[in-house]
Amino acid sequence: MARPAWAYGMDLVDATDPITINIRQHHIDDAVAGKGDKCVAARCIRHTLEACSVYIYRSKAYIALDQTGPALRYQLPSKMVRDVIVHLDNSEPQKIVPGIYTLMPPPPGQRLGIDRQPKEGRPKRGPRPNKSHAFLGRVSAAKHAVR
Amino acid sequence: MPEEEQDGIRSSAQSMKKMFDELILAGFTQAEALHLVSVALKSLFDTD
Numbered sequence: 001m002a003r004p005a006w007a008y009g010m011d012l013v014d015a016t017d018p019i020t021i022n023i024r025q026h027h028i029d030d031a032v033a034g035k036g037d038k039c040v041a042a043r044c045i046r047h048t049l050e051a052c053s054v055y056i057y058r059s060k061a062y063i064a065l066d067q068t069g070p071a072l073r074y075q076l077p078s079k080m081v082r083d084v085i086v087h088l089d090n091s092e093p094q095k096i097v098p099g100i101y102t103l104m105p106p107p108p109g110q111r112l113g114i115d116r117q118p119k120e121g122r123p124k125r126g127p128r129p130n131k132s133h134a135f136l137g138r139v140s141a142a143k144h145a146v147r
Numbered sequence: 148m149p150e151e152e153q154d155g156i157r158s159s160a161q162s163m164k165k166m167f168d169e170l171i172l173a174g175f176t177q178a179e180a181l182h183l184v185s186v187a188l189k190s191l192f193d194t195d
Contacts, residue, residue: 017183017186018183018186018187018190019190020187020190020191020193075173100191102166102187102190102191104170104173104183104187105183107170107173107174107175108173108174108175109173109174
């Protein structure tokens with residue numbers, strides 16, 4: 001599980017309540033592309049929540065309100081990824097859309113500690129048999145049968 | 148109530164409904180989604 005360097009040695013938990021942030025032009029002006037702790041969303045969250053440490057990945061935000069933690073893990077809204085994160089990463093800050101965005105707790109399937117391994121007894125995923133060849137083989141056999 | 152105000156309320160309600168539907172699609176239960184939407188709505192008023 002990737003986590004920001006400052007979050008090592010700190011408890012990491014999934015958030016339970018959403019937070020709403022208001023991204024304004026000055027957050028965009030001060031942002032640094034490619035830096036998860038200095039991007040638009042990180043600056044806005046740090047300012048809004050007066051957080052000690054913030055780090056933004058492509059789909060998750062890690063927020064520590066103080067030095068002792070815990071670090072809270074949030075899901076970024078797809079609208080924010082599309083309208084803010086992607087534009088900053090593409091060095092197009094003029095396209096970033098200021099506005100109100102809500103960060104939600106991670107959905108049940110993406111929570112920490114969830115077992116993502118396939119369960120016993122289930123067939124493991126592997127390369128699928130090439131159905132087109134099997135189909136062509138049947139066509140070929142049918143042609144021979146007609147002759 | 149003025150028509151513009153009604154439009155504003157309708158638009159906000161639609162946004163909340165959309166948020167609720169997205170949470171259900173993401174795998175939250177109805178109770179969880181309802182709680183999250185209500186907290187999000189409250190925090191919206193706290194946002195400066």
